[in-house]
Amino acid sequence: MKVMKMIKSYIGFAAIAALAIASCNPLQLDQIDDPNNPSLGSVSENASRSQIQFLVTGLESRHRDYVTNVSRAWNTFGREIWYLNGSDPRFQTDWLGQAGREPDRIYFGFGTTGGGSWADPYQAIRQAEVLISAAENTNVLTDAEQAALSGFGRMIQGYQFMIPANFVYDNGIRIDVEDPLNPGPYVSYEEAMQHSRSLLNEADQLFASASGEFPFTLTPGFEGFTSIDALQEVTNAILARNNAYLQDWEGVLNALDNSFMNLEGDLDVGPAHPYNGPPDEFNPLFYIRDAAINTIIVVHPSVLEDATEGDARVAEKFYEREDPVVVTTDATPLVGTHQDNRWPNNTTSIPFIRNEELVLLKAEAHAQLGQTELALEAIDIIRNAAEIGDYTGPADQQSLIDEILYQRRYSLWAEPWGHRWIDARRYDRLDEINTSFDQGSVFRQFPHPQSEVNWDIYVED
Template identity: 70%
Template sequence: MKNIAKNIGFALIAATIIASCNPLELDDIQDPNNPSVGSIAKNASPEQIQFLITGLESRHRGYVTNISQAWNTFGREIWYLNASDPRFQTDWLGQNGRVPDRSYFGFGNTGGGSWATPYQAIKQADVLKLAADNTDNITAAQKSAVVGFSKTIQGYQYMIPANFVYNNGIRMDVTNPLKPGPFVPYEEALNQINTILDEGFQALGASGSGNFPFKLTSGFNGFNTITGLQQVNRAIAARLNAYRKDWQGVLTALEGSFMNLNGNLNAGPAHPYGAAPDIFNPLYYVPNAAVNTMIVVHPSVLDDATPGDLRVQNKFLKRTNPVTVTTDAGALVGTHQDARWVSNSSPITYIRNEELILLKAEAHANLNQGTAAVAAINIIRNAAGIGPYTGATTTAALIDEILYQRRYSLWAEPWGHRWIDARRYDRLADIPTSYDKGTIFTQFPHPQAELSWDDYIGN
């Protein structure tokens, strides 16, 4: 983490700031086109605050490609077939006994999108808070709104490395990039993330009401008010509280979120994409494109589907020609590709009303409130066209049903829900490996670069 934080603290942040630091004590050379960290640390202008907010939104989506490809592979929601580099199959599927080590492909040297990228967003938010706290050019209410927004994004981003290394723990205190705090256990990290989200919610509330005082991208359309951002904050808190097994906390957070039992299941904040100078949706593939590198639907998802499930019909496209990649364990054949995106500029919603309703069902089930759990489950089932739930209403039976519905409702979203869900219910053994003769991972070690930096700094 020290290596990551050092690079972040003194490198380009979201194309809006650059830090100058010369160990030989030569004159600092500032970027003439972008403000330095020093220039925004005191009396930043409203324009500079706006740049930093936009930069934070850009950093906020940085994890999407890596998490969507890797974590959803670990949970066997997808295969990321890549004929050019077999390690995307052999290593990520754990074939031939491969298990994560500190230099594992895609993660070991830098941590990739699961480790380094979230911390870049966390540090971007730190710089934004620093700028807001130390300027007289915006009002106290505006400062509070900016801090609340920053902490909301930080809460979301901290959950990524926490769930990546799991019981190995993460650093929560990265304020000083050259002297970050110690690793803290998973449960403690989740508790600290909960505090960050609560502080963000309170800061947003203290800023007043009405619109957020700075411009947000189209990803926050419908949520660009103080109330809307508080609802996003509480939605993230509901997800977090499920990981904390605070089931009443889940329900309380949902009450303040944008959950709507009668609303659009796809409603929620999104990561926007577009043409240059922006970037395209990294999960979009041209339908039936003649390529051998593509995210494909894992065959177990197709085999285990309920007949007539509209989610299968709407999310999966059966290809004219399957994508086939040969591995040490034999050929992997992808018959279906992702059909969720209309174009390469489609936004990606990162927490949706559908997930919130399923979280409500899960909380009620764990609180032995079967009637309420079934009511929430049936909203999802009926939307999928598979009819109401008719099974047992014991907690165990309801959790089985909820995890099954989450598998299809939240398929391949940029979070790796099934991998995390199976782990938190001690069901990793339920994830099938017969299709690829691989291994199901529990967690990853800290990247080697993290330990190398510890040795270098002598701490």
Template identity: 70%
Template sequence: MKRININIAIAILLASVVLSCNPLDLDQIDDPNNPSVSSVTNNASKEQIQFLLTGLESRHRGYVTNISQAWNTFGRETWYLNASDPRFQTDWLGQAGRVPDRSYFGFGNTGGGSWAAPYQAIKQADVLVTSAENASVLTDAERRAVSGFAKMIQGFQFMIPANFVYQNGIRIDVKDPLNPGPFVGYEAAMDHVKSLLDQADQELSSAGTGNFPFRLTPGFSGFNTVEGIRQVNKAITARANAYRADWQGVLTALDGSFINLTGNLNAGPSHPYNGPPDAFNPLFYVPNAAINTIVVVHPSVLDDATPGDLRVARKFLQRTTAVTITTDATPLVGTHQDARWASNTTPIPFIKNEELILLKAEAHANLNQTAQAVEAINIIRSAAGIGVYSGSTAQAALIDEILYQRRYSLWAEPWGHRWIDARRYNKLNEIPTSYDQGTIFTQFPHPQAELSWDQYVGN
């Protein structure tokens, strides 16, 4: 574990990205003690490829903190209560008529974890692909394995800004940071995601069998073979296809994924956190700590829970003393905190078996395959201890049931599932604002940095 921590630290240094007005630009490092980007893209050694790969895994988790705090607030899965800065409440909740603009708090300069961090990971993956292509020490199979892994991460990461700005569109051509391509709409962005994931699968399918040729962090424990990475890639593809409303595509992708209808619902790859010199789990808060900055369970999640739901008991800890933050609109009272993380080094899953089973249910429901949809729903309900589904089997009713189960099975995961789900089904108006007198946002504009960059390049 100590060696992994050191490798992560070195990889982060090697893959350092300087956040300037252009988040797409990788700094050309001149430090003689650390390789420059050009040195690793021109006949890199296996050790340099390893550092870049480990660095990509680190970049891959860069979105976690911002999205967990913000997107889950937008969908009212949580409140991020922060007594030191009221904007985490007033702005993120859209109180007193506040609406997103290019300089919106937490996102306006670089877009934070919703914009800059994903593009940094995407650019890091570009460097890794180029380095692998030009590395004479790699076999063709090793080259394809590395390229497939990198493109899988790119597909995952492009979904983050795409779902952040939604119909405002994102740049998908960022090969040249000084001359990025135009913005494309949500549908085109998601098609690009699908294309990258398909390319990743093709690369991995040509990479032979057996173990992945380089070391992966413990986040990929159980998936550190070429076939294991392909299964993760197919799982991500299933999520992307749901966003594309390609329901048969969801089922096809799931067939090649790690879905297991009788297996551990929490099985799946994760983001590891090992402590110094690596990072701590950013979602862990000491139980019942005397604190006034914390993520708390949104009251509606508690109010709407099914009696006896085991997910409530497992995920939510009722605090001995509630956390109260007073805003101009109304006091916000957090009675429960997140109980999912045993410690500050617990890994955070980024896609898991439970989501895949719910995607299967959703795809079947949308294809009017009622029996299969109910079967998948009942796997989730039985695990939650709330019995089998006995409601209407009309398509709309099944979709409502699936969205309800996703709300508790995928609660507050670093993706903002409920916000995206409600938008996908035109149900944003069903997210309650009565608890905070706020507003539910549909999408965000491009960060000011994007506008400034276009003006700079145009001059």
């Protein structure tokens, strides 16, 4: 895992390697080779197997970079959590939209969420492109090995493009980033998601032309998913999420049929982001129980208030602190009585898609297609796992969607994706998010960061 820290040097080169700018550009620099880190050129032609292994591990590292900020920010926007920070009140006042605060291009969120929600996904996308290029331009790999590596890169890209797309939403993102110094225009949310889907479909096809075990070593985050067939299943799991955002319900079910979804299996099964401690990173969401600190992720009071009595997820995920955490804001004091209880220690891996989400996607797709019995079957799998018994409410479509969104709120609570914020937006229910505890507002989307706008202005000039 030491290599995950080291390999990020590749990524910076991937983003700036083509500094072939006109001489009038003040960004023009002389070529300087770093004797401690390999350049992009060293892997773009006839990369060795060891160099490709570094790229694979580096891509896994980049793949998780969004976790810290997206988990804290998006789950705050959706009022799954509060990220209480006694040192910097903007984590409360700005992220919660207190006193009428609204996101602008230099909003505080871009200092912290901007990396995880905007820049970091593009770094992962570029890193994946370096891996694909290296695989395609070396003579040390078989055709099947090249396909497997390219499939892995496309799978990660398909996942990562969905992050900035859901961050800025209607404002659109760039999908043409082949030349990082001359990126393409912004495209709509739907076009961005279609692009993500095309990458995932390409990954699926590439994996289909390979076989056996993945030809290079993956981290323990992919334990149980190191075969080509298993990686193809992960790809289809991500594709199912993508299709739900595109409201392609038949597409959701088709992808789930080819994923690792198991209606009778462990709901926690799925690939994860690993953490191993120095020289690697610690799990960024872990906090010691009852730690005497005022900077911590706490459970939003509405989540506790709205929970079903006896729900096993509440007992498993939320730990009631001996002493609440209190942070004062200019609107109202925020009191956190419960903290996150999901992580046994600071090196616990964080899943990025799980069987439980897939079962809920199945329920949602069937409900949307009017397939009531199949929707109820999937809902009851989730409810019984939570020890709250079968669903006994109305079986009309609207009631089933209400129930599914409620179960997603607790099954997928505070996962590194901001599910509730996205769910509320895609069902036009942002006004249902409870802001009474913080007297804030709920954001629909974010504008492009100022640095992105400045880049366009500079290029035009």
